[in-house]
Amino acid sequence: MWGAELVPNVVSFSAAISACGKGREWQQALSLFSELRETALEPNIICYSAAISACEKGEQWQSALAMLSELQDEQLRPNVISYGAGVSACKEGGQWQRALSLLRDLWMAKLEMDVVILSAAVGACDKGGQWQWAISLLRQLQTSTLEQTVITYNSGVSACKEGGQWARALWLLREIRTARLEPDAISYNSGIGACKAEGLWQHALLLLGDMREARVEPDLVSYNSAVSSCEFCGHWRQALSLMRESSEASLQPDIISYSAVISACDKASEWEAALSLLGEMWEAKVQPSIVSYSAAISACEKGKQWQQSLSLLRGLWKARLKPNSATTVQ
Protein backbone atom coordinates (compact mmCIF):
# COMPACT_ATOMS: atom_id res chain seq x y z
CA MET A 1 0.00 0.00 0.00
CA TRP A 2 2.81 2.38 0.99
CA GLY A 3 4.79 1.30 -2.08
CA ALA A 4 1.92 2.11 -4.35
CA GLU A 5 1.83 5.52 -2.71
CA LEU A 6 -1.58 4.87 -1.35
CA VAL A 7 -2.02 6.04 2.21
CA PRO A 8 -4.08 3.83 4.48
CA ASN A 9 -6.96 5.57 6.20
CA VAL A 10 -8.86 4.74 9.36
CA VAL A 11 -11.02 2.30 7.47
CA SER A 12 -8.06 0.27 6.22
CA PHE A 13 -6.55 0.24 9.71
CA SER A 14 -9.82 -1.01 11.20
CA ALA A 15 -10.05 -3.76 8.64
CA ALA A 16 -6.43 -4.77 9.21
CA ILE A 17 -6.76 -4.76 13.02
CA SER A 18 -9.89 -6.85 12.74
CA ALA A 19 -8.15 -9.31 10.43
CA CYS A 20 -5.31 -9.70 12.96
CA GLY A 21 -7.87 -10.39 15.67
CA LYS A 22 -9.52 -13.07 13.58
CA GLY A 23 -6.13 -14.61 12.93
CA ARG A 24 -5.40 -14.67 16.69
CA GLU A 25 -2.57 -12.17 16.27
CA TRP A 26 -3.32 -9.77 19.09
CA GLN A 27 0.22 -8.38 19.31
CA GLN A 28 0.09 -7.59 15.63
CA ALA A 29 -3.31 -5.93 16.10
CA LEU A 30 -1.97 -3.74 18.91
CA SER A 31 1.13 -2.82 16.98
CA LEU A 32 -1.04 -1.76 14.04
CA PHE A 33 -3.02 0.31 16.48
CA SER A 34 0.09 2.12 17.73
CA GLU A 35 1.18 2.59 14.14
CA LEU A 36 -2.15 4.28 13.53
CA ARG A 37 -1.51 6.58 16.50
CA GLU A 38 1.73 7.75 14.93
CA THR A 39 -0.11 8.98 11.87
CA ALA A 40 -2.25 12.08 11.76
CA LEU A 41 -5.31 9.84 11.71
CA GLU A 42 -7.70 9.74 14.65
CA PRO A 43 -8.72 6.22 15.67
CA ASN A 44 -12.51 5.97 15.84
CA ILE A 45 -14.77 3.72 17.88
CA ILE A 46 -14.60 1.06 15.17
CA CYS A 47 -10.79 0.86 15.38
CA TYR A 48 -10.97 0.62 19.14
CA SER A 49 -13.63 -2.09 19.04
CA ALA A 50 -11.58 -4.09 16.58
CA ALA A 51 -8.57 -3.80 18.87
CA ILE A 52 -10.57 -4.73 21.99
CA SER A 53 -11.89 -7.75 20.16
CA ALA A 54 -8.37 -8.75 19.13
CA CYS A 55 -7.31 -8.58 22.80
CA GLU A 56 -10.31 -10.67 23.76
CA LYS A 57 -9.44 -13.37 21.24
CA GLY A 58 -5.87 -13.33 22.50
CA GLU A 59 -7.12 -13.71 26.09
CA GLN A 60 -5.68 -10.34 27.08
CA TRP A 61 -8.41 -8.96 29.32
CA GLN A 62 -6.15 -6.30 30.85
CA SER A 63 -5.29 -4.87 27.44
CA ALA A 64 -8.93 -5.05 26.39
CA LEU A 65 -10.02 -3.05 29.43
CA ALA A 66 -7.15 -0.61 28.98
CA MET A 67 -8.32 0.09 25.43
CA LEU A 68 -11.87 0.51 26.65
CA SER A 69 -10.84 3.16 29.15
CA GLU A 70 -8.43 4.78 26.69
CA LEU A 71 -11.15 5.36 24.14
CA GLN A 72 -13.17 7.16 26.81
CA ASP A 73 -10.16 9.37 27.54
CA GLU A 74 -10.23 10.26 23.86
CA GLN A 75 -13.80 11.48 24.33
CA LEU A 76 -15.19 8.57 22.36
CA ARG A 77 -18.33 6.80 23.60
CA PRO A 78 -18.16 3.01 23.83
CA ASN A 79 -21.14 1.30 22.25
CA VAL A 80 -22.71 -2.14 22.69
CA ILE A 81 -20.07 -3.64 20.44
CA SER A 82 -17.14 -2.29 22.43
CA TYR A 83 -18.75 -3.31 25.72
CA GLY A 84 -19.60 -6.72 24.31
CA ALA A 85 -16.00 -7.38 23.37
CA GLY A 86 -14.94 -6.14 26.82
CA VAL A 87 -17.37 -8.38 28.71
CA SER A 88 -16.22 -11.32 26.65
CA ALA A 89 -12.58 -10.54 27.44
CA CYS A 90 -13.46 -10.49 31.16
CA LYS A 91 -15.20 -13.80 30.77
CA GLU A 92 -12.11 -15.43 29.29
CA GLY A 93 -10.01 -14.04 32.11
CA GLY A 94 -12.46 -15.19 34.79
CA GLN A 95 -13.00 -11.53 35.76
CA TRP A 96 -16.67 -11.76 36.68
CA GLN A 97 -16.72 -8.58 38.81
CA ARG A 98 -15.30 -6.58 35.94
CA ALA A 99 -17.79 -8.13 33.53
CA LEU A 100 -20.67 -7.13 35.81
CA SER A 101 -19.23 -3.66 36.18
CA LEU A 102 -19.12 -3.24 32.39
CA LEU A 103 -22.74 -4.35 32.28
CA ARG A 104 -23.55 -1.58 34.76
CA ASP A 105 -21.64 0.96 32.63
CA LEU A 106 -23.66 -0.12 29.64
CA TRP A 107 -26.84 0.38 31.65
CA MET A 108 -25.70 3.81 32.93
CA ALA A 109 -24.87 4.89 29.39
CA LYS A 110 -28.48 4.01 28.51
CA LEU A 111 -27.30 1.73 25.76
CA GLU A 112 -29.59 -1.05 24.68
CA MET A 113 -28.96 -4.37 26.41
CA ASP A 114 -28.97 -7.43 24.23
CA VAL A 115 -29.14 -11.15 24.79
CA VAL A 116 -25.59 -11.91 23.65
CA ILE A 117 -23.87 -9.51 26.02
CA LEU A 118 -26.07 -10.83 28.83
CA SER A 119 -25.09 -14.39 27.90
CA ALA A 120 -21.44 -13.41 27.91
CA ALA A 121 -21.89 -11.98 31.40
CA VAL A 122 -23.59 -15.20 32.55
CA GLY A 123 -20.59 -17.02 31.09
CA ALA A 124 -18.27 -14.79 33.10
CA CYS A 125 -20.18 -15.68 36.27
CA ASP A 126 -19.96 -19.33 35.27
CA LYS A 127 -16.18 -19.15 34.90
CA GLY A 128 -15.88 -17.11 38.09
CA GLY A 129 -17.88 -19.62 40.12
CA GLN A 130 -20.74 -17.15 40.73
CA TRP A 131 -23.84 -19.24 40.14
CA GLN A 132 -26.04 -16.83 42.15
CA TRP A 133 -25.12 -13.96 39.86
CA ALA A 134 -25.57 -16.14 36.81
CA ILE A 135 -29.12 -16.97 37.89
CA SER A 136 -29.83 -13.37 38.76
CA LEU A 137 -28.79 -12.26 35.25
CA LEU A 138 -30.90 -15.00 33.74
CA ARG A 139 -33.91 -13.78 35.75
CA GLN A 140 -33.27 -10.27 34.43
CA LEU A 141 -33.43 -11.64 30.92
CA GLN A 142 -36.67 -13.48 31.70
CA THR A 143 -38.39 -10.33 32.91
CA SER A 144 -37.10 -8.22 30.02
CA THR A 145 -38.60 -7.91 26.56
CA LEU A 146 -35.48 -9.41 25.03
CA GLU A 147 -35.88 -12.61 23.12
CA GLN A 148 -34.55 -15.48 25.23
CA THR A 149 -32.16 -17.99 23.77
CA VAL A 150 -31.19 -21.48 24.76
CA ILE A 151 -27.54 -20.38 24.92
CA THR A 152 -28.19 -18.09 27.88
CA TYR A 153 -29.86 -20.98 29.70
CA ASN A 154 -26.96 -23.24 28.80
CA SER A 155 -24.55 -20.78 30.40
CA GLY A 156 -26.79 -20.72 33.46
CA VAL A 157 -26.95 -24.51 33.70
CA SER A 158 -23.19 -24.60 33.36
CA ALA A 159 -22.78 -22.00 36.11
CA CYS A 160 -24.91 -24.09 38.47
CA LYS A 161 -22.90 -27.13 37.53
CA GLU A 162 -19.63 -25.33 38.26
CA GLY A 163 -21.03 -24.10 41.56
CA GLY A 164 -21.96 -27.62 42.60
CA GLN A 165 -25.67 -26.73 42.46
CA TRP A 166 -26.89 -29.84 40.69
CA ALA A 167 -30.55 -29.47 41.68
CA ARG A 168 -30.61 -25.89 40.41
CA ALA A 169 -28.86 -26.97 37.22
CA LEU A 170 -31.53 -29.59 36.54
CA TRP A 171 -34.25 -27.12 37.44
CA LEU A 172 -32.91 -24.61 34.92
CA LEU A 173 -32.70 -27.36 32.33
CA ARG A 174 -36.44 -27.91 32.78
CA GLU A 175 -37.09 -24.18 32.63
CA ILE A 176 -35.82 -24.11 29.05
CA ARG A 177 -39.05 -25.75 27.93
CA THR A 178 -41.08 -23.47 30.14
CA ALA A 179 -39.55 -20.60 28.18
CA ARG A 180 -40.81 -22.31 25.03
CA LEU A 181 -37.30 -23.07 23.87
CA GLU A 182 -35.87 -26.44 22.91
CA PRO A 183 -32.97 -27.72 24.99
CA ASP A 184 -30.10 -28.79 22.75
CA ALA A 185 -27.28 -31.27 23.27
CA ILE A 186 -25.25 -28.67 25.15
CA SER A 187 -28.12 -28.03 27.58
CA TYR A 188 -28.37 -31.73 28.38
CA ASN A 189 -24.62 -32.16 28.48
CA SER A 190 -24.29 -29.42 31.08
CA GLY A 191 -27.09 -31.05 33.07
CA ILE A 192 -25.35 -34.43 32.88
CA GLY A 193 -22.14 -32.73 33.95
CA ALA A 194 -23.94 -31.32 36.97
CA CYS A 195 -24.64 -34.91 38.06
CA LYS A 196 -21.01 -35.42 38.96
CA ALA A 197 -21.65 -35.61 42.66
CA GLU A 198 -22.02 -38.33 45.24
CA GLY A 199 -24.66 -40.82 44.19
CA LEU A 200 -25.90 -38.92 41.14
CA TRP A 201 -24.74 -41.20 38.36
CA GLN A 202 -28.25 -42.59 37.92
CA HIS A 203 -29.51 -39.06 37.25
CA ALA A 204 -26.90 -38.75 34.54
CA LEU A 205 -28.15 -41.95 32.93
CA LEU A 206 -31.75 -40.75 33.16
CA LEU A 207 -30.79 -37.55 31.37
CA LEU A 208 -29.17 -39.55 28.58
CA GLY A 209 -32.53 -41.28 28.23
CA ASP A 210 -34.38 -37.97 28.28
CA MET A 211 -32.18 -36.76 25.44
CA ARG A 212 -33.04 -39.71 23.22
CA GLU A 213 -36.70 -39.28 24.04
CA ALA A 214 -36.49 -35.61 23.04
CA ARG A 215 -34.74 -36.69 19.83
CA VAL A 216 -31.56 -34.88 20.77
CA GLU A 217 -28.87 -37.40 19.92
CA PRO A 218 -26.34 -37.83 22.72
CA ASP A 219 -22.88 -36.94 21.42
CA LEU A 220 -19.47 -37.88 22.72
CA VAL A 221 -19.58 -35.07 25.27
CA SER A 222 -22.85 -36.48 26.64
CA TYR A 223 -21.32 -39.91 27.09
CA ASN A 224 -18.09 -38.57 28.49
CA SER A 225 -19.98 -36.46 31.00
CA ALA A 226 -22.04 -39.46 32.08
CA VAL A 227 -18.87 -41.56 32.32
CA SER A 228 -17.43 -38.85 34.52
CA SER A 229 -20.37 -38.99 36.91
CA CYS A 230 -19.91 -42.77 37.19
CA GLU A 231 -16.22 -42.18 37.77
CA PHE A 232 -17.00 -39.80 40.60
CA CYS A 233 -19.15 -42.45 42.25
CA GLY A 234 -16.51 -45.11 41.69
CA HIS A 235 -18.71 -47.20 39.39
CA TRP A 236 -16.03 -48.32 36.98
CA ARG A 237 -18.10 -51.07 35.35
CA GLN A 238 -20.90 -48.64 34.61
CA ALA A 239 -18.36 -46.14 33.25
CA LEU A 240 -16.86 -48.77 30.99
CA SER A 241 -20.22 -49.95 29.76
CA LEU A 242 -21.17 -46.36 28.87
CA MET A 243 -18.00 -46.01 26.83
CA ARG A 244 -18.85 -49.24 25.00
CA GLU A 245 -22.34 -47.89 24.42
CA SER A 246 -20.92 -44.79 22.78
CA SER A 247 -18.92 -47.00 20.40
CA GLU A 248 -22.11 -48.82 19.46
CA ALA A 249 -23.65 -45.44 18.72
CA SER A 250 -20.78 -44.88 16.26
CA LEU A 251 -19.12 -42.36 18.54
CA GLN A 252 -15.43 -43.22 18.76
CA PRO A 253 -14.24 -42.95 22.37
CA ASP A 254 -11.52 -40.32 22.56
CA ILE A 255 -8.75 -39.39 24.94
CA ILE A 256 -11.26 -37.92 27.38
CA SER A 257 -13.45 -41.04 27.36
CA TYR A 258 -10.51 -43.34 28.07
CA SER A 259 -9.03 -41.05 30.70
CA ALA A 260 -12.35 -40.87 32.54
CA VAL A 261 -12.84 -44.64 32.53
CA ILE A 262 -9.24 -45.26 33.63
CA SER A 263 -9.79 -42.75 36.43
CA ALA A 264 -12.88 -44.72 37.43
CA CYS A 265 -10.74 -47.85 37.56
CA ASP A 266 -8.22 -45.97 39.68
CA LYS A 267 -10.92 -44.92 42.09
CA ALA A 268 -12.10 -48.53 42.36
CA SER A 269 -8.51 -49.78 42.67
CA GLU A 270 -9.00 -51.86 39.52
CA TRP A 271 -5.45 -51.74 38.25
CA GLU A 272 -5.86 -54.65 35.83
CA ALA A 273 -8.76 -52.98 34.05
CA ALA A 274 -6.83 -49.70 33.98
CA LEU A 275 -3.84 -51.35 32.32
CA SER A 276 -5.98 -53.17 29.83
CA LEU A 277 -7.70 -49.92 28.86
CA LEU A 278 -4.38 -48.16 28.44
CA GLY A 279 -3.35 -50.93 26.05
CA GLU A 280 -6.65 -50.65 24.24
CA MET A 281 -5.98 -46.96 23.63
CA TRP A 282 -2.92 -47.78 21.56
CA GLU A 283 -4.91 -50.26 19.50
CA ALA A 284 -7.61 -47.67 18.97
CA LYS A 285 -4.89 -45.19 17.97
CA VAL A 286 -5.85 -42.83 20.77
CA GLN A 287 -2.58 -41.42 22.11
CA PRO A 288 -2.64 -41.63 25.93
CA SER A 289 -2.03 -38.34 27.67
CA ILE A 290 -0.49 -37.46 30.98
CA VAL A 291 -3.99 -37.73 32.50
CA SER A 292 -4.56 -41.30 31.34
CA TYR A 293 -1.07 -42.36 32.40
CA SER A 294 -1.41 -40.73 35.80
CA ALA A 295 -4.69 -42.48 36.47
CA ALA A 296 -3.29 -45.85 35.44
CA ILE A 297 -0.14 -45.33 37.53
CA SER A 298 -2.26 -44.36 40.52
CA ALA A 299 -4.41 -47.48 40.04
CA CYS A 300 -1.28 -49.64 40.04
CA GLU A 301 -0.02 -47.95 43.16
CA LYS A 302 -3.30 -48.62 44.94
CA GLY A 303 -2.94 -52.25 43.94
CA LYS A 304 0.69 -52.19 45.15
CA GLN A 305 1.84 -53.05 41.63
CA TRP A 306 5.13 -51.21 41.89
CA GLN A 307 6.70 -52.90 38.90
CA GLN A 308 3.79 -51.88 36.74
CA SER A 309 3.95 -48.33 38.05
CA LEU A 310 7.60 -48.04 37.13
CA SER A 311 7.06 -49.53 33.74
CA LEU A 312 4.26 -47.03 33.07
CA LEU A 313 6.47 -44.17 34.20
CA ARG A 314 9.09 -45.33 31.71
CA GLY A 315 6.37 -45.47 29.06
CA LEU A 316 5.52 -41.90 29.95
CA TRP A 317 9.09 -40.83 29.31
CA LYS A 318 9.24 -42.75 26.08
CA ALA A 319 6.07 -41.02 24.93
CA ARG A 320 7.86 -37.75 25.78
CA LEU A 321 5.15 -36.71 28.19
CA LYS A 322 6.41 -34.90 31.24
CA PRO A 323 5.26 -36.55 34.46
CA ASN A 324 3.54 -34.21 36.87
CA SER A 325 3.15 -34.22 40.62
CA ALA A 326 0.31 -36.73 40.37
CA THR A 327 2.69 -39.38 39.08
CA THR A 328 5.08 -40.10 41.88
CA VAL A 329 5.98 -43.63 42.75
CA GLN A 330 6.42 -44.09 46.47
Place this chain on the structure above:
DNA sequence: ATAGGGTTAG
Protein backbone atom coordinates in the same frame (compact mmCIF):
# COMPACT_ATOMS: atom_id res chain seq x y z
C1' DA B 1 -16.29 1.26 2.83
C1' DT B 2 -14.09 -0.20 8.32
C1' DA B 3 -15.79 -3.13 14.53
C1' DG B 4 -18.77 -7.41 17.95
C1' DG B 5 -20.43 -10.40 21.69
C1' DG B 6 -22.93 -16.31 23.99
C1' DT B 7 -22.86 -22.81 25.69
C1' DT B 8 -20.63 -28.85 27.08
C1' DA B 9 -16.62 -33.67 28.61
C1' DG B 10 -10.86 -36.35 31.35
